[in-house]
Amino acid sequence: MVIDGYTLANLVLSASLTRGSYAALPQTISAIAKGDGTAAANAVLAGIPPTGLIGYGLAYGVFCREDAAFTGPAAILAAARDALPDLPTEVLSLEPQGPPFIDECGVWNVGRADPAVHRPTSSDVPALLITGTFDAVTPPSQADEAAKTLPHGKVVRFPGLGHGVFSASDCGRQIVADFLSRPDSYDTGCADAMQPPTFVS
Numbered sequence: 561m562v563i564d565g566y567t568l569a570n571l572v573l574s575a576s577l578t579r580g581s582y583a584a585l586p587q588t589i590s591a592i593a594k595g596d597g598t599a600a601a602n603a604v605l606a607g608i609p610p611t612g613l614i615g616y617g618l619a620y621g622v623f624c625r626e627d628a629a630f631t632g633p634a635a636i637l638a639a640a641r642d643a644l645p646d647l648p649t650e651v652l653s654l655e656p657q658g659p660p661f662i663d664e665c666g667v668w669n670v671g672r673a674d675p676a677v678h679r680p681t682s683s684d685v686p687a688l689l690i691t692g693t694f695d696a697v698t699p700p701s702q703a704d705e706a707a708k709t710l711p712h713g714k715v716v717r718f719p720g721l722g723h724g725v726f727s728a729s730d731c732g733r734q735i736v737a738d739f740l741s742r743p744d745s746y747d748t749g750c751a752d753a754m755q756p757p758t759f760v761s
Contacts, residue, residue, distance in 0.1 A: 561604065563597040565651040569644070571600060573656050574607040576696035576722035581606065583757040590761070624665035629672035633662060657697065680709040686743035687713035690732055692721030693756070716748045720756035729754075 571588070575581040581603055588599040633653060640652035655661055687710045689703040700717055707713045718725050718732060725732040731750035738746040 561597075561601040563592065563600050563604075565648060566654050567604060568592065568600070569647060569651050570656055571603060573696040574604060576692075576694060577724070578603070578606050579722070579724065579728040582694055582720065582722065582759075584760050587760045620661075620665070620668045621670050623661055624668045625670045625673045626677050628662055628665040630675075630678070631662075636662070680706070682709040684712055686739075688736065688739040688743075688746070689713055689715045690718065690725045690735065691715060692718050692723060692725050692728075694720055695723045695725075697723045714748075716751050718751050719754045721754075 568589075572585065575585055584599065584603075588603060591597070591599050636655055637649065637653045640647075644652060687707075689707055689710075691698070691700045691703040693700060700715070703715045707715050716735060718729055721728055721732070726736060731754060734750060735746065735748055
């Protein structure tokens with residue numbers, strides 16, 4: 561496996577998708593700096609979903625129609641430069657997590673969704689927004705943004721968790737079940753008591 565600049569820069573985002581992989585990130589980056597990419601390669605491989613888990617037709621249909629159709633290489637590069645100005649253009653010009661999407665969407669040819677798909681959702685219905693504090697795919701700030709138009713919504717943060725709070729945490733599943741049973745008086749105490757992992761240096 562080649563650990564190039566894109567793979568290295570994307571390693572943190574990929575760790576967000578794999579339960580329990582954050583604690584070793586400093587050690588993995590240190591090993592790369594010393595010429596040993598074994599841990600990084602293992603982390604990349606751990607983030608590859610099993611065959612059949614992802615419905616690529618659905619994934620491309622959504623990403624291409626609702627996301628890629630509203631942007632392009634120049635906009636992606638500009639946003640990346642704002643966020644990570646010290647990284648080279650060769651790395652920043654690639655979309656995180658799925659670098660070939662823009663090119664492949666041209667072949668997929670699913671058109672462009674109505675711009676209304678990007679409007680905030682407004683509702684008076686009770687809403688629970690769960691988010692891992694280490695989620696690099698849909699960060700907590702996006703839950704905060706969504707909650708602005710949900711007056712009966714509540715953002716619950718899970719310290720040290722990444723993207724899949726529900727699958728990675730007994731506490732997450734407990735809170736969701738409690739919310740579904742008692743949407744006006746559910747208990748989030750177990751999330752408040754969670755601690756981020758101890759990082760391995």
